[in-house]
Amino acid sequence: MPTADEPKSAIDVSEIDELTPPNRTLMGPGPSDVHPRVLQAMSTPLVGHLDPSFVEIMNEVQELLRYTFRTENQWTIPVSGTGSAAMEAAIGNVVEPGDTMLVPTNGYFGGRMASMAQRAGGEVVEVDAPWGEPLDPADVSDAMAEHDPDVFGFVHAETSTGVLQPNVPELTAAAHDHDALVIADTVTSIGGVELRVDEWDIDVAYAGPQKCLSCPPGASPLTLSDEAMEKVLSRESDPRSWYLDLSLLEGYWGDERAYHHTAPITNVYAIREALRLVAEEGIEERWARHERLAGALKAGVEGMGLEMNAPDEFWLPSLNAVRVPDGIDDGEVCAELIERYDLEIAGGLGDLDGEIFRIGCMGYSARPENVIYVVTALGDVLE
Ligand code: PLP
Numbered sequence: 001m002p003t004a005d006e007p008k009s010a011i012d013v014s015e016i017d018e019l020t021p022p023n024r025t026l027m028g029p030g031p032s033d034v035h036p037r038v039l040q041a042m043s044t045p046l047v048g049h050l051d052p053s054f055v056e057i058m059n060e061v062q063e064l065l066r067y068t069f070r071t072e073n074q075w076t077i078p079v080s081g082t083g084s085a086a087m088e089a090a091i092g093n094v095v096e097p098g099d100t101m102l103v104p105t106n107g108y109f110g111g112r113m114a115s116m117a118q119r120a121g122g123e124v125v126e127v128d129a130p131w132g133e134p135l136d137p138a139d140v141s142d143a144m145a146e147h148d149p150d151v152f153g154f155v156h157a158e159t160s161t162g163v164l165q166p167n168v169p170e171l172t173a174a175a176h177d178h179d180a181l182v183i184a185d186t187v188t189s190i191g192g193v194e195l196r197v198d199e200w201d202i203d204v205a206y207a208g209p210q211k212c213l214s215c216p217p218g219a220s221p222l223t224l225s226d227e228a229m230e231k232v233l234s235r236e237s238d239p240r241s242w243y244l245d246l247s248l249l250e251g252y253w254g255d256e257r258a259y260h261h262t263a264p265i266t267n268v269y270a271i272r273e274a275l276r277l278v279a280e281e282g283i284e285e286r287w288a289r290h291e292r293l294a295g296a297l298k299a300g301v302e303g304m305g306l307e308m309n310a311p312d313e314f315w316l317p318s319l320n321a322v323r324v325p326d327g328i329d330d331g332e333v334c335a336e337l338i339e340r341y342d343l344e345i346a347g348g349l350g351d352l353d354g355e356i357f358r359i360g361c362m363g364y365s366a367r368p369e370n371v372i373y374v375v376t377a378l379g380d381v382l383e
Pocket residue numbers: 029030082083084085087109155157158159160185187188208217
């Protein structure tokens with residue numbers, strides 16, 4: 001092998017084996033286990049991104065996304081990229097330079113919203129709640145009255161804390177009373193916990209495919225109401241990102257179907273199959289399955305004497321935050337689970353670093369065998 005300062009003129013491919021990733025059980029904060037039908041869809045032949053058959057697939061994905069988001073929004077697409085790309089498409093288009101965006105402080109992803117709003121030229125103001133608690137609608141109303149923001153963002157399912165934001169219609173009503181548009185982070189809720197974009201009056205929602213949809217990352221759901229899209233299309237200045245400019249993406253995902261970028265065809269196949277599985281199961285049945293299986297997981301860890309971080313009213317079935325017992329190193333537990341059980345869970349982030357385990361129960365991972373496995377393996381490692 002050449003040394004570090006010697007240029008590589010050839011590569012000895014015999015030293016790089018055929019790909020054989022370990023066969024993990026994914027019970028962390030995402031990605032979750034991918035459904036075999038989704039993997040199968042990903043191994044089907046590529047067609048061009050403007051092929052008439054692909055245009056049909058695009059229509060189907062949009063229709064299935066509307067079903068899953070519970071929305072009639074015309075503007076419903078899979079953004080090419082991970083959940084953060086859909087997040088940046090939402091914030092980078094809706095927030096104009098000089099706009100004020102109200103963001104929550106109760107978790108890691110509210111912080112990311114703030115960074116994106118700032119980069120979009122917005123002024124960021126905050127509504128506070130501790131990590132591990134949801135926002136209080138009264139605090140949101142007060143913050144609206146104090147700051148009169150143009151945009152309000154909240155995280156429906158905070159992956160960093162395992163907290164579900166209840167009372168969403170109250171939050172959206174508070175924002176609309178002040179004519180603010182509402183952007184919801186639904187990355188860890190879509191397809192796993194009750195989410196009703198239209199009924200709850202959410203203007204913009206973005207999501208990720210790799211959590212409760214059990215699909216690899218790469219094409220990330222986004223939906224915008226007509227009113228939100230009207231703001232986007234009447235911006236005075238172009239969004240800073242060309243790639244995520246929704247007025248340009250409209251050419252590809254709207255009626256025209258003209259080239260904008262080469263869509264990640266295989267990821268679009270994948271999300272189509274993942275969403276077909278949602279529709280086959282039925283969205284409400286799917287929410288109920290997550291609650292039932294995660295309820296068993298919660299009962300299992302509580303039965304071992306462990307404590308959930310979030311009170312029952314805010315418990316997020318798709319992401320179970322379990323307190324790390326005193327004297328236990330969360331990193332060592334996660335490493336041992338990988339080593340001995342090929343099982344992925346995660347530790348805490350930010351304010352909850354070292355304090356919680358994060359155990360996902362998402363999509364194809366929300367099955368009895370996975371739940372029994374994670375509870376018994378964790379019990380064994382903690383013994
Ligand atoms: N928002 C939330 C709540 C998330 O959990 C994540 C990822 O875990 C993201 C946004 C960002 O998504 P991605 O990592 O796919 O870019």
